[in-house]
Amino acid sequence: MSFWDFFAGLHTLFTQDWDTSLVRVLLIFLGFLLIYLGYRQTLEPLLMIPMGIGIIAVNAGVLYFEAKDATAAREAGTLFVAPLISDPTELMKYLQIDFLQPIYNFTFSNGLIACLVFMGIGAITDIDYLIAKPWMSMVLAAGAELGTIATLPIAVASGLTPREAASVALVGGADGPVVLFGSIRLAPQIFVPLSVVAYVYLSLCYAGYPYLIKGLVPKAQRGIRMDLKDIPKISPGEKFAFAIIACGVLSLLFPMGAPLFASFFVGVAVKEARINRYIELLSGPVLYGSTFFLGFTLGALLSADIIMNSTVAKLLGLGMLALFLSGVGGLIAGMIWMKFSKKPFNPLVGIAGVSCVPTTAKVAQKCAFESNKLAMITPYAMGPNVAGVITTAILGSIYVGVVPEFFK
Amino acid sequence: MVVGRSVEFAFIAYGFLFAISLMVAVIIKIVYWVVHRGGKTKPDEGEEA
16 A cells, blocks of 8 residues: 555556556546536537536546456556457446446436437427428528548548447537437547537537638628518427427438437427426427536547547548538528529528527527628528538438448 | 448438428318318307417
8 A cells, every 4th residue: 555545546647558547637637628618608518618627627536446356457547448359258347337338328328318418309399480480490500511521531541440430420410419329339449539529519519610601601691681471380390290200300311310300209299298297308408408417428428548549530530621601501502592583692502501499590690680780591591500400410420320221 | 432422421411301391281281271161151169269
């Protein structure tokens, strides 16, 4: 028994490889930064505060486990989660040691947490504007998937495998649960850093997209006023019928994405059927419970050994490129729609097709408002915003189902 | 070789996505048409008469 055994976290910091120790310290600082930015509301606090605490605790709390026998060296590890276990005996051992292992195995590795978040999103999403303006919403949302599409060949050219490239390209859809769902099926080895990158970048959309908008769209077009009387009133019956039929048709066409479609549309159906107890369940405990554990577990998964991977730097660059291209695609689609629209149309509605609900719709409104105090575009922007959730889920299921076969 | 295949895949996927998006819009239009035809005889709650 030595003095250092009382302070195992410090001991491992000084006895591990210097590069591992350095990455641990940097990640601890990253955790503090995320918590600070979450606390200041610069990034999404619902995710960033639990994620930051997870990152700090897992990188600080590294200890040496006892050697199995006299000849074996002691092994460094944590009491949080071991994500890359495949041997059933090892898994049973870790389920009894690591406190987040049950959460990871029973909700992350099968995609359940993504589905739970989708149920909650469905229960709080207003699909009125999607139903009121279906052509505009779906076309702009498809345009705003440019990054999800174009990043795939770019990522392959940068040296990633097609499965990894498809996973990182999904960041362009700006839909965290779909990135989680797709990457865990396509490339589980990069799922952890990719999911963290995705969620951090999604929070940054609010800060970065206004610059993209100002760079691409002239001020006169940003301030175009739209006719709100043009939006028809939609009954709950229509929304309910659409949710049921769309769920059935999309699940029939894309069985790989059926869990996501079912989860999203069951939320919508419950909302439109006005089943208040289920609405409260899905929009409260289910959505916020799963968001909390999503953030906390992702943070705890981000240990130094996971981040010290040569592909992580590529993921950082490609994730940002995907979101940038999606924003550009949405704005170009918005400008094309404006060109052919018979009524005044604000092209900023296009960027709301990047399905970060409701962030991108808010960004579009904020930029329109800065150019013209009378420009109200939120109702129109919510259409492509919600449609973007559907197009991203469609692309996610195409990638999961087709990429492994196409690149065999 | 793989890059060429990935570009080909990207074009196919984007075309496919647009086609499916338009199909979803058609579903919405059909639902709208069906519900409104029914709505003439039995207005849905929440819908303006």
